[in-house]
Amino acid sequence: MLVTVKMAGIRSISIPLHSSSPEILSNFEPLPSGSPRLLSQRAFPQQRRRSWFCMSQSDRMPPITHHDPLPKPLPLHHTPVLQSQTKHLRRKTIEELQERTQKELQTSSDPVVTLKLIDTLQQLGIAYHFKEDINKLLERFSEYNSGDDLFVTALRFRLLRHNGFPTCSGIFDKFINKKGRFKETLSKDTWGLLSLYEASYLGAKGEVQLLQAMEFTKTHLMQSKPTMTAQLSEHVARSLEIPRHLRMERLEARNYIDEYSRGNNCSMALLELARLDFDMVQSLHQKELEEIFRWWKQLGLVDKLSFGRDRPMECFLWTVGIFPEPCQSRCRIELTKTIAILLVIDDIFDTYGSLNELILFTDAIKRWNLGAMEQLPDYMKICYMTLHNTTNDIAYWVLKEHGLSNIIPYLKRTWIEIIEAFLIEAKWFDRGYVPTFDEYLANGVISGGTCMALVHAFFLMGQGVMKETEAMMEPYPRCFTSSGKILRLWDDLGTSREEQERGDVASSIECLMKEKNIALEDGARKYVRQLIGSLWIELNGELVAPTGLPLSTIKASFNLSRTAQAIYQHGNDNTTSSVQHHVQSLFFSPIGFNVTLSNI
Structure with a gap:
């Protein structure tokens, strides 16, 4: 049997459906789309959707699904990125450009040039090709050089810490005067x-130097902006809006190219490699989406439960943020499935189920x-x-x-705890209870x-999963809870005003206003913004004092926090357009490029 799946911005595809476990849903009758239960029997007619996987809590945001294109005004003009006749070329x-870049990394004798190259590779989203070479070089350059200027000292520090190498903030002491402040002469650099x-x-x-550095540099960069060149001013403005460490990796690659x-x-050569690589990864994402939509269609969950959110595309966007590397394809697909199911369960708690x-x-x-x-109603x-x-x-796949x-x-x-948390919030709403800020955030x-x-x-x-690290999942590692707080607070900053107008359950904003x-x-x-900054300091501690968790897991928690900021940073009115833009630019808009080395 063939079904046709229409994906936002991508051609319709015919997919064979084979017999598998999701077909057991055929034993259940679908709920009518206009079921009176939605109006008369749900316990919480206005309760907000608490799961962060919904990009916007607004009922005005059209779902992004395989049934409909993304909502206008954003047009989706999709051209298949990789035609078969050019794939081989x-x-x-790409292979030739990789070899050239690898040779440049391996033969460079100037540490400063090498550090700049590593930084560029990471911004362009192609550092994963050279991970082994980069780690060897960073290990070689990890020793502090007292002759380095401010630019190189800070660059070395950032690259080492970002990549999990031990480094001390004391290297900035030479830039601090006797009064304990950064030297004013630095303001000209x-x-x-x-x-x-x-x-x-x-x-x-505890790294006071870096807290001081943040305020010192921000003040002087803002003061100097009017005298900068247009290109430098644009670069500085983007950094002041959202610094590198907080940016979603794939979006950063797209923008920085x-x-x-x-x-x-x-x-x-680097530009061409970045463009080719981006479009290759984009093609991979399109294939992943095809598999996800095939599974979602075969599952038929929202066909049976008409009140449920039908947003696999949005779920996939989150997983691209968490797992940015191409080799993590299966991780993205499987986690997207989990999130898509979570959204429907969340809707049961928010809009359909009675308290009993x-x-x-x-x-x-x-x-x-x-x-x-057996004790449950059919839905x-x-x-x-x-x-x-x-x-x-x-x-089974993990096995x-x-x-x-x-x-x-x-x-x-994890499922028991999240369902219990949903129930707690349902009871709060049922009683009209406004929790304390600590209760709410916990x-x-x-x-x-x-x-x-x-x-x-x-x-x-x-990666690195052993009995010792498995045991670290209970209780949850600090980087998980810190990331969870960051995400919850960004969600509230982005959506609380609209939810307050609808009379939804109190967010952290309302809890704070009442309590304090x-x-x-x-x-x-x-x-709340100050608290998010403090939570990032807490999260950064995982890079300073390793806890035994694999670096890949720590990076996933960082990436989740970055994705939350990318989606919610601009608030209610812009969340929908941000999601549309991210989906379009990452999954459907190709980057133009040449396919030969003749001009390089």
Whole structure:
């Protein structure tokens, strides 16, 4: 049997459906789209959707699905990136450019030139090709050089810490005067200031120099902007808006390719490699989306549960943020499945289930066996069975791929905790209770989905997983909870005003205003932004004092926080357009390029 799947901005594809476990859903009758239950029987008619995987809590945002194009005004003009007749030539060109770049890395005798090259490779999104060479070079250049100027000192520090190498903030002491402040003479060194500014965002707890550096550089960069060249001013403005350390990796690659192409020191070889690589990765993402939509269509979950969100595209955007490297394809696909199911369960708690039904569902999840679902209404049975089977499928894949045989208890625990957190918020809303800020955030770390996503990511990646590291999943590692708080707070900054107008459950903004008697919302928002900054300092501590977690897992928690900022940074009115832009630029808009080396 063939079905046609229409994806946003991509051609329709015909997909064969084969017999598999999702077809058991055919035993259930679909809920009518206009079911009166949606109006008369749901317990919480205005409750907000608490899961962060929805890009906007607004009911006005059209879903991004395989049924409809992205909402206007953004047009989706998609041209298949890689035609078969040019694939071979492009692969050959990429290989030649990789060899040239690798040779440049290996033969460079100037540490400063090498550090700049590594930095450029990372910004262009192509450093993963040279990971082994880069690690060897950073290890070689990790020793402090007292003769380095501000630019090089800060660049070396940032690259080492970003890549997990030990480094001490004391290397900046020589730039501090006897009064304990950065020397004012540094204010004339714009590139040095910018380098120090970027490095300051990797500061950990107790690194006072980097906190001072952040304020010092920000002040002087803003004062100097009017006298800068247009190109430098644009570069500085982008850094002041969102520093490098906080940027979503694939979006940074897309944006920097454009910026780099306009620079005076642009290497045509690196630019061509970055363009070719980006479009190759984009083609991979399109194939991943085809598989995800095939699975989603075959599953038929939202066809049976008409109230559920149908947003696999948005879920995939999050996983691209968490897993940016091409080799993590299966991780993206499997985590997208998990998130898509979570959204529908979230909708049961927010818009459809009665309180008694939600209690029954929570109890069934705790029991975690198919017999437990007999007590549930049919629509909950569908979701329960889907979750149970998908979790088992993921565990089976992890067993085959990584040889990890006992991960079900860990995955089950994350689902039990997130469902319990959903129920707590449902009860709060039912009672009209406004929690304290600490209560809200402690529960929001779980209900937001961060810990669930990162535990799945930990096992899907499989790197460095041993009995000792498995045990670190309980309780959750600090980087998981810090990332979860960052995400929950960004979500509230981006959506709370609209939710307040609709009368939804209190967000962190409202909790703060009530608890601390803050009269103006802007005051609470400022407090939340400061707290996010403190949480990043906490998160950075994972790079300073390793806890035993694999670096890949730590990076996934960082990446999740970066993705949250990329999506929610501009608030209610711009969240939808931000998502549209990110989806378009990452998955459907190719970058123009030449496929020969004749002009390089």
